[in-house]
Amino acid sequence: MKSKVFAVRTWKEIMRDPLSYIFCLGFPLVMLVIMSVIDKSIPAEAGMQVFRIRNLAPGISYFGLTFVMLFTGIQVSKDRTTALLLRLYASPMKPVEYIFGYTMPVVVLAVMQMVICFSVSFVIGLCTGNSLAVTEMLLSMLALLPSVFLFVGFGILFGTLVNEKAAPGLCSILISAAGMIGGIWMDVDGLGGAIKTVARALPFYHGVSLARLPFGETAEGAVEHLLWTIVCGAAVYGLAVTVFRSKMKKDIR
Amino acid sequence: MREAEGRAEMKYGIEIKGLRKEFGSKVAVKALDLRIPEGSLYALLGVNGAGKTTTIRMLTGLTKPTGGQAYVMGHSISSELDEVKKLVNISPQETSVAPNLTVRENLEFIAGIYGFDKAKTVEKVREMLAQFSMEEVEHQKAKTLSGGWQRKLNIAMALITEPKVLFLDEPTLGIDVLARRELWRKIEALKGKITIVLTTHYMEEAESLADEIAIMAKGELMAVGSPKELMRRTESDCLEDAFVKIVEGVSYEE
Numbered sequence: 001m002k003s004k005v006f007a008v009r010t011w012k013e014i015m016r017d018p019l020s021y022i023f024c025l026g027f028p029l030v031m032l033v034i035m036s037v038i039d040k041s042i043p044a045e046a047g048m049q050v051f052r053i054r055n056l057a058p059g060i061s062y063f064g065l066t067f068v069m070l071f072t073g074i075q076v077s078k079d080r081t082t083a084l085l086l087r088l089y090a091s092p093m094k095p096v097e098y099i100f101g102y103t104m105p106v107v108v109l110a111v112m113q114m115v116i117c118f119s120v121s122f123v124i125g126l127c128t129g130n131s132l133a134v135t136e137m138l139l140s141m142l143a144l145l146p147s148v149f150l151f152v153g154f155g156i157l158f159g160t161l162v163n164e165k166a167a168p169g170l171c172s173i174l175i176s177a178a179g180m181i182g183g184i185w186m187d188v189d190g191l192g193g194a195i196k197t198v199a200r201a202l203p204f205y206h207g208v209s210l211a212r213l214p215f216g217e218t219a220e221g222a223v224e225h226l227l228w229t230i231v232c233g234a235a236v237y238g239l240a241v242t243v244f245r246s247k248m249k250k251d252i253r
Numbered sequence: 254m255r256e257a258e259g260r261a262e263m264k265y266g267i268e269i270k271g272l273r274k275e276f277g278s279k280v281a282v283k284a285l286d287l288r289i290p291e292g293s294l295y296a297l298l299g300v301n302g303a304g305k306t307t308t309i310r311m312l313t314g315l316t317k318p319t320g321g322q323a324y325v326m327g328h329s330i331s332s333e334l335d336e337v338k339k340l341v342n343i344s345p346q347e348t349s350v351a352p353n354l355t356v357r358e359n360l361e362f363i364a365g366i367y368g369f370d371k372a373k374t375v376e377k378v379r380e381m382l383a384q385f386s387m388e389e390v391e392h393q394k395a396k397t398l399s400g401g402w403q404r405k406l407n408i409a410m411a412l413i414t415e416p417k418v419l420f421l422d423e424p425t426l427g428i429d430v431l432a433r434r435e436l437w438r439k440i441e442a443l444k445g446k447i448t449i450v451l452t453t454h455y456m457e458e459a460e461s462l463a464d465e466i467a468i469m470a471k472g473e474l475m476a477v478g479s480p481k482e483l484m485r486r487t488e489s490d491c492l493e494d495a496f497v498k499i500v501e502g503v504s505y506e507e
Binding site for chain 2: 001002005006008009012013016017082083084086087088089090091092093251252253
């Protein structure tokens, strides 16, 4: 009950910030449209697949999650710098209720963002003659869920460890990393070499690849991508919970 | 609990015995002993770093004591902290409101955190809005309020949970004289109903509101008494002079 009350408060705080709409929704949608236009301009003989709507839709949906991380980080760090958490620490709320209260609203936000991204992609697909099937989109959204927890985990972690000014900076490093070596903006498989080795060692490439699987022709690498995504999502989220609890204990020592 | 039951008869809102707090080698509070009668308004005075805020933080569970014991409404802050947290609330020194929530939503939020059902939340929010004359700003976002309104909301958010003991940590810091006087009237109206512990740097605030005053310096309790008693003992014309004499260690009648 307390966690629900806290979750509603977090939801209102995030949704009443106009920047949430600009970054969580506006920016990914603008990128979706721009990249679709770029794709139309690339000659077919170039064999460039990364901006095709079947690759772009899951890629942009993944990219959108990085902004959910940004807003989670800002919210947690803002709460810590204002004295609101001090007041709440003096209340009968338990650490698990804070975690739930931060997680639930941003998970809902991430799912809404995915639904909107795929809906717009569906329309773009119809316009460009590359229609996306509803089952493919639903499976892709399902495949993105572990990554939601990965980015929410990063958001809570950064928000707990650094202040409101530093959290966006740290998040922007991951936003860039996810976009580039995650394979959203470039074909990591085509590059190979050290870039691919680094990409395979991080969760982003696997998360993007997993989200693209329902739109692909083969299920190659499915188990590897699934395991990496789930293990990394659980590990980062688990670490965030542990760090938040330990920081809370330290605050009241 | 047996310990707590025994203490419940004593009618002390707060009973502190040898309470101590160390941060590394620095001693913030040195073996503090204090009894605050239930329903009284008690002011904790001291210069910066005297240990007032640390004492309040220990009594509200925001800091763990290094030693000693304290009881809030008969419950130990060490072994019955969950019970203590249900009985106390704090209006922190810094304004602690949810900035994007309206005044009404902030009050509803805190009522929900303390487990109030819908009907009780509606009733208590209405009561707080009326008590603090906040009806005209109830739909305004907290971040758009003036300092005075934010301070009022800060206290209303502490009071809505029906605490038996309310800690007001410098409640009028940084607000204009009219807003301060208005807040004094609100605080004065609570006297006798709940136990209030007030910290302040404004001597006239303590003189005007407090039943009793405890003066702390360097983590130690220097003097306890009513404003008039402290002035008489130090042969001072005003509380500020009495405070300075006590803190500077000028000898006076015990």
